[in-house]
Amino acid sequence: MTNPPEPLIELVGIAKQFGAIQALRGVDLNLYPGEVHALVGENGAGKSTLVKILAGIYRPDAGVIKIDGKVVELHNPAQARNAGIAVIHQEPTLFPDLNVAENVYMGRHPRDRFGRVDWKRMYQEVERLLASLDVRLNVYTPVQGLSVADQQLVEIAKALSLQSRVLIMDEPTAALSAHEVHELFAIAKQLRERGVAILFVSHRLEEIFELADRVTVFRDGTRVATAPIGELTTAEIIRQMVGRALETLYPKSDVEPGEVMLDVRHLTRKGVFADVSFQVRRGEILGFAGLVGAGRTEVARVVFGIDRADAGEIRIGGKPLQIHSPKAAMRYGIAYVPEDRHQHGLIMDFSIARNITLPVLLRQTNLLGLVNQRREREIAQDYSTQLQVRSSGIDQLVRALSGGNQQKVVLAKWLITNPALLILDEPTRGIDVGSKAEVHRIISELARKGLAIILISSDLPEVLAMADRVLVMHEGRVAAEFTHAEVDQEKVMFAATGQVTNDHHQ
Amino acid sequence: MTTTSEHVQEADTLSRRSGNRLVALVSRVRELGLLVVLLLIVAVVGVQVPEFLTLSNMVQILLSISILAIVAIGETLVILTRNVDLSVGSIVGFAAFVAANLFKQNPGTSLLLGILVGCALGLVLGVINGLIVTWGRVPAIVATLGTLYAYRGLEFLYAGGNQVSASDVPDSFLSLATAPFLGIPLLIWFAAVLALVFGYWLRASRTGRQLYAIGSNPDAARLAGIRSGLLVFGVFAISGLLSGFAGVLWGARFATVDATAASGLELQVIAAVVVGGVNIFGGSGEILGAMLGALVLGTIDNSLSFLRVSQFWLQAIDGAAILIAVTLDAFIKRWVQRLLITRRQR
Numbered sequence: 001m002t003n004p005p006e007p008l009i010e011l012v013g014i015a016k017q018f019g020a021i022q023a024l025r026g027v028d029l030n031l032y033p034g035e036v037h038a039l040v041g042e043n044g045a046g047k048s049t050l051v052k053i054l055a056g057i058y059r060p061d062a063g064v065i066k067i068d069g070k071v072v073e074l075h076n077p078a079q080a081r082n083a084g085i086a087v088i089h090q091e092p093t094l095f096p097d098l099n100v101a102e103n104v105y106m107g108r109h110p111r112d113r114f115g116r117v118d119w120k121r122m123y124q125e126v127e128r129l130l131a132s133l134d135v136r137l138n139v140y141t142p143v144q145g146l147s148v149a150d151q152q153l154v155e156i157a158k159a160l161s162l163q164s165r166v167l168i169m170d171e172p173t174a175a176l177s178a179h180e181v182h183e184l185f186a187i188a189k190q191l192r193e194r195g196v197a198i199l200f201v202s203h204r205l206e207e208i209f210e211l212a213d214r215v216t217v218f219r220d221g222t223r224v225a226t227a228p229i230g231e232l233t234t235a236e237i238i239r240q241m242v243g244r245a246l247e248t249l250y251p252k253s254d255v256e257p258g259e260v261m262l263d264v265r266h267l268t269r270k271g272v273f274a275d276v277s278f279q280v281r282r283g284e285i286l287g288f289a290g291l292v293g294a295g296r297t298e299v300a301r302v303v304f305g306i307d308r309a310d311a312g313e314i315r316i317g318g319k320p321l322q323i324h325s326p327k328a329a330m331r332y333g334i335a336y337v338p339e340d341r342h343q344h345g346l347i348m349d350f351s352i353a354r355n356i357t358l359p360v361l362l363r364q365t366n367l368l369g370l371v372n373q374r375r376e377r378e379i380a381q382d383y384s385t386q387l388q389v390r391s392s393g394i395d396q397l398v399r400a401l402s403g404g405n406q407q408k409v410v411l412a413k414w415l416i417t418n419p420a421l422l423i424l425d426e427p428t429r430g431i432d433v434g435s436k437a438e439v440h441r442i443i444s445e446l447a448r449k450g451l452a453i454i455l456i457s458s459d460l461p462e463v464l465a466m467a468d469r470v471l472v473m474h475e476g477r478v479a480a481e482f483t484h485a486e487v488d489q490e491k492v493m494f495a496a497t498g499q500v501t502n503d504h505h506q
Numbered sequence: 507m508t509t510t511s512e513h514v515q516e517a518d519t520l521s522r523r524s525g526n527r528l529v530a531l532v533s534r535v536r537e538l539g540l541l542v543v544l545l546l547i548v549a550v551v552g553v554q555v556p557e558f559l560t561l562s563n564m565v566q567i568l569l570s571i572s573i574l575a576i577v578a579i580g581e582t583l584v585i586l587t588r589n590v591d592l593s594v595g596s597i598v599g600f601a602a603f604v605a606a607n608l609f610k611q612n613p614g615t616s617l618l619l620g621i622l623v624g625c626a627l628g629l630v631l632g633v634i635n636g637l638i639v640t641w642g643r644v645p646a647i648v649a650t651l652g653t654l655y656a657y658r659g660l661e662f663l664y665a666g667g668n669q670v671s672a673s674d675v676p677d678s679f680l681s682l683a684t685a686p687f688l689g690i691p692l693l694i695w696f697a698a699v700l701a702l703v704f705g706y707w708l709r710a711s712r713t714g715r716q717l718y719a720i721g722s723n724p725d726a727a728r729l730a731g732i733r734s735g736l737l738v739f740g741v742f743a744i745s746g747l748l749s750g751f752a753g754v755l756w757g758a759r760f761a762t763v764d765a766t767a768a769s770g771l772e773l774q775v776i777a778a779v780v781v782g783g784v785n786i787f788g789g790s791g792e793i794l795g796a797m798l799g800a801l802v803l804g805t806i807d808n809s810l811s812f813l814r815v816s817q818f819w820l821q822a823i824d825g826a827a828i829l830i831a832v833t834l835d836a837f838i839k840r841w842v843q844r845l846l847i848t849r850r851q852r
Contacts, residue, residue, distance in 0.1 A: 055729075078731030093729045095722035097789035098715075106719050106730050109712050116710040 006069065008033045008197045009054075009085075009166055014063035016049050023049040025221040026063065031166060031197040036188060038208040038229075039201045041218030042241055042460065047201050048090075050218075051170045054199070055087040056080030086159030087168045092151040096144035101126040103143050104158045129157045133187050149180035156187060167191060168199045173207060174293055185211050203291045205234050205497045217241055234499055235490070242460060242489040257468065258282030260318070261452035262334075262421050264303065267312035272298045273476035276312070280421065280452040285443065287467025288456040290496045294473040296456045297339060300423045303454075304336040305329040316421075333420035337410050337427060339456075345410040346398050353380035353394040356412045383412035387442060404435020411442060422446060423454045428462060440466060460489050474498050536783030536835070540798040544805060551809040558812045565690065571804035572697040573598070573759065575797055576752040577775045578782075579704050580632075580745030582796045585779055586708075587738050588721040588788030589639060589646035594749045595771035596657035597631045601753025603661055606670040606763045609679045617678055624754035625747055631657055632746015636739035646742075654772065658765075665765035672761035683759035693755055700748070705793035717741065721788020777824060778803055781831040803827060 007030035016024040024046045031037055041047050052058045054065070056074040064071050067083055074080045080087070094103045102109070104126050109117040126139045135153050143151060152172055159167050169188075173181045188198055188211060202208055208215060209229060216226040217240040225240045260279050267276045273295035280286045288296045301307045303314060305323035313320050316332050323329050329336070338345055346355055357376045380394045387408045391401060398409055407427060414422065424443065428436045443466060447453050457463045463470055470487045472480045472495035480495035552559040577594050584591045601624040608620055631653070638649040672680065683693045708714035720727045720734050727734050757763050782799025784791025803824060810820055 057729075076731070077729045081731060089729075093723065093726035095719050095726055095789070097722040097785070098718060102715060106727075107712065107716055107732050109715060111712065117712060117715060 007031060008067065010066040010069070011050075011054075012064050012066070014050065014053060014060045014065070016046075016053065016058060016060050022221050024053075024060070027218070027221070027223045029216060029223065029226070031199060033165065033195045033197050034192055035213045036192055036198045036200055036211050038212035038215045039199060039218065040203070040205070040208060040215060040237060040241060042458070045218040045241070046221040047218055048170060049221075051087065051089075051168055051199075051201060054080065054085055054166075054168055055089075056085075081162060081164075084163070084165040085168065086155075086162055086164035086166065088152055088155045088159070088170065088172055090170050090172075090174065092148065092155055094143045094151055094154060097142060099140050099142050100137055100146075100154055100157075101139040103154050104129070104161050108161075125161070126157060129160050133157065133160070133190070135187070147180075149176050149184070152176075152184065153187075156191075160191075164196070166197045166199070168201075170201045171203065172200075173202060173204060181207065203497065205237060205499065208237075209234070234494075234497075238490055238493040238497065238499075242493050255283040255448050255468075257284040258450060261316065262303070262454075263315040263318070264299075265313045265315070267299065267302060267309050267314065269298060269302055269307060270310045272307075273473070276473075276478055278471050278478070278481070280454055282420070282450045282452050283447055284468045285447050285453045285455055285466055287463035287470040288454060288473065289458075289460065289463050289470055289492050290473035290479075292458060294496065295476040296473050297425055298476075299473075300336060300425055300454065300456060303329070304334055304423060306336075330417055330419075333418075334423065335414035335417055335419035335421070336423040337414055337425060339425040339429065345413070346406060348399040349397060351395045351397055352384060352389060352391055352401075352409055353377050355398050355409050356380040356383055356394075356416060358413060379416060380412075383416060384409075387412050387415075388438065402435065404439065407435070407439055408442070411439070415446070419451065421452045421454070423456070425456045426458060427455070428457070428459060436462075460492060464489065464492070472496050536838070537792070537795055537798060539834070540782065540795070540802055544798070544802050547802070547805055547809060551812060555812045558809065563808070563812075565694070567801075567804050567808045568694045568697075569691055569759075570808065571778075571800045572693045573752045573755055574771065574774055574778060574804075575697040575800045576700055576755070577745075577749050577771065578778045578796045578800055579700055579793055580741070580748035581775050581779050582782075582784050582791065582793055583704070583708070583717060583741040584646070584745050585776075585784050585786060586717045586721045586788055586791060587734075587741055588724065589738060589741070590650065590776070590786075591635060591742060591745045592647065592650040592772050592776075593631065593635060593653040593657055594745060594775055595768050595773075596654050596661070597628050597746055597749035598753040598756055598771055599766070599768040600631070600657055600661040600664075601625075601627050601750040602756040602760075602763050602767045603665055603670065603765060605754040606675055606679075606757035606761075607665075607668075609676055610670050610674040613676050617682065620679065621682075621751070621754050624757075625750045628750015628753060629743060629747040632743045632749070633739075635746060636742030639742060640735045640739045658769070662765045667765070669762065669764040670757070675757075675761065679758055680761055681758075683755055693759060696751075696755065701793055701797050705797075708793060713737065718789055721785075722790070774803070774824075777828050781827055783831070783835060785835070786832075799831075 009031040011027065011029040013026045013028065014024055015022070015026045027046070027050065029050070039047050039050070049058065053060050054074065056077045056079050059075065065074060066072065072083055074083060074085075095106065098106070101123050105122050110121045110125065112118045123139050130137050130139070130153070133153070133156065137150060137153060143154060146154070156167070172184060176184065188200070192198060200208070200212060212229050214226060214228050215232055215237065217224050217237060219241060258281055261282050262280045264279070265277050268274045276299055278286065290296050298307070302309045303323070305325045305328050314323060315321065321332060323332065326336070347358070350358075353376060357380055377394065384391070384394050389401075389405050389408045389412070391405060398406060401409065427443070428439050440462070443453060443455065455463065455466055464487055468484050470482045470492060471478055472482070472492050474496055475498065479498070480491070482491060548559070557563065577598060581591055581594060604627055605620050605624040608615055608623055635650055635653055638644050638653070639646045642649070684691050686692070687695055708717070716727070716732045716737055719730065719732055720737060724734065753768070756768055760767070778800035779791075779796045780786055780799070781802060782791065782795035782797065784796055806823055806827065807820055810817065810823070
């Protein structure tokens with residue numbers, strides 16, 4: 001295809017920082033009318049931040065956005081919309097109680113000469129729009145009854161009704177079936193014919209090769225490559241995505257693994273993951289790699305008794321067990337440190353001491369059922385020192401700690417239950433480099449003490465350096481398993497994006 | 507492009523029409539259900555006690571719920587946006603006392619001025635609620651719980667233990683509630699007209715539809731460029747204004763007013779709104795539903811006295827009505843969702 005010389009949207013030097021984390025470091029990007037431009041990168045590479053800047057949700061710290069060569073400011077979603085940019089977010093942003101037509105025209109209902117909402121015209125317009133997309137949807141249906149695929153179609157109809165010239169799709173296919181993806185792509189191609197510029201964010205490389213005209217790769221908040229799709233191969237894209245040197249942040253001590261602690265066989269939860277089998281030994285760190293949404297956390301939730309499996313078996317110490325609740329899981333010696341420490345791990349308005357002793361509170365009560373506060377403080381002080389939690393004291397509120405120190409408190413809280421198996425879900429996400437190294441040191445030490453550890457992490461270098469074995473998940477299945485010796489970033493990315501590696505036979 | 511596409515379109519329109527009917531029917535299930543309940547009560551009680559069915563008793567029922575209904579209009583708007591206004595009872599009481607006292611102190615005051623003073627007071631108190639919720643970002647349930655007590659406290663300060671009684675105020679003030687127009691007391695007309703106006707506005711104006719959007723998905727509303735803060739502020743102001751007006755009518759209807767007037771009214775109002783099918787978490791419901799909710803509760807109240815059931819039962823029965831209505835809502839919602847999903851799969 002030949003690009004017209006003038007880009008529709010021009011991003012120059014866009015930068016954005018969140019706290020200590022530099023999400024975008026001065027990226028440039030051009031979008032031309034009538035092109036599908038794929039944006040790829042690892043988790044946390046800055047794709048979603050860029051999407052939110054274009055959507056008017058975030059304001060960039062630096063850089064300019066030009067539309068038709070003119071500098072524009074996108075301070076809120078309405079301004080982005082008026083500038084002709086429509087965004088389909090990962091989660092559809094619709095009104096569940098209202099019908100399809102109203103969702104398309106919310107806030108812009110067509111009106112008659114008395115200023116009343118012209119319902120008839122609105123329904124006709126939306127029917128016409130949907131027909132032009134070759135989509136059959138009942139415009140009178142409340143959106144809450146629609147599938148995610150249909151909800152995305154409503155979003156696309158909204159974009160069309162706004163006569164948007166730029167359509168941004170942030171991982172639109174994540175929740176769709178193969179057939180639905182096919183239909184979505186047919187529509188995307190149709191929009192391209194009409195001269196719409198489409199920015200398509202996706203993890204699935206095969207989709208990018210099917211749909212995109214050009215590809216831009218982000219890594220660590222910078223743009224590392226932009227090229228026409230014909231000039232790239234899957235391998236090259238993956239190399240660009242991961243191509244960074246292994247940092248020497250990860251002090252891994254070699255431990256001779258002991259007996260099998262956890263043995264998971266053919267575990268299946270319908271529609272979420274299927275036929276997942278793996279073992280973890282005492283003293284071993286098993287890394288769980290894969291893209292966001294590949295099913296890693298979901299497997300952990302079943303092992304910890306939060307969700308139920310539909311099929312398969314979990315053995316602990318050789319005994320098949322039914323784990324019906326987190327309480328039961330804790331009894332069997334399993335501890336699970338969830339990804340979102342704000343929502344699931346910590347009570348922000350409690351002190352460090354209170355948070356650490358929360359899981360054992362019941363066991364530390366005296367005859368009257370009251371908490372033995374002195375004992376509580378001793379335990380808290382002990383763990384807090386061991387893990388080197390930096391604070392003004394164990395009475396400090398957890399809210400006031402840095403992310404890394406909060407994470408240490410979460411770890412302490414679970415270690416106090418004296419687990420035999422520790423599941424860590426993204427233990428270093430969003431914490432600074434220094435604390436990260438400390439968390440890694442703690443994990444290594446725990447393994448050395450004989451704990452079996454499952455490390456779920458989207459930070460590839462971290463998994464590669466820490467794990468004795470790496471399990472890669474792709475769309476709810478185990479795509480590959482590597483030993484510490486044979487694993488490298490490219491193999492993992494190949495498996496995680498659903499490509500088959502050459503040197504991995506199953 | 508001719509015959510085949512026409513056929514397709516025809517089949518499409520057909521299937522869509524049946525879909526429309528279903529959706530339209532389901533969205534009316536609540537109102538229809540309430541209507542059926544209402545007719546059942548009227549029939550059952552009417553058979554047992556014929557005097558219940560007289561025209562004068564029907565007017566009596568309407569009269570008894572009119573003030574509550576006017577307040578419920580504002581409350582519906584607030585609840586639709588996923589907020590709640592607990593201070594309406596205090597606003598009604600405050601406005602009732604201020605208006606009645608105005609006529610007591612200055613018997614020559616024009617009726618219009620009295621109404622305006624009551625409305626203005628309500629508006630100011632509503633605006634304060636709106637500011638606390640939108641500008642101060644205090645959750646509505648806490649903000650208006652606070653103003654519920656604060657407004658009542660202010661009224662006690664102002665009233666200082668005084669009372670206004672029927673003999674203190676001019677008859678023209680009292681006639682505001684009870685004077686008949688076309689044979690029906692003015693009070694009922696006020697409620698009916700306001701319900702029609704706001705009900706229609708909610709359905710036919712962009713702003714009305716945006717209130718639903720805010721309650722249905724606040725984040726999406728922001729992304730759609732809706733000025734949520736302004737609109738939420740607005741509905742609190744309207745709720746205050748309507749409560750102020752209802753307060754003036756309260757003074758006119760009961761004539762004897764002290765600082766405790768209309769205490770606890772807010773809970774009756776919310777009960778009517780919820781029984782009327784307005785989702786307490788916002789996003790769905792209509793003024794018509796809230797009015798039917800008020801009517802059902804009012805009719806139950808009235809029938810109990812005819813059936814010589816102790817008034818002690820009243821609260822228990824009102825409570826049961828709320829629980830049944832809300833539980834039924836949850837069931838209907840799930841049922842509709844399943845229905846829509848299976849329809850799509852076919």
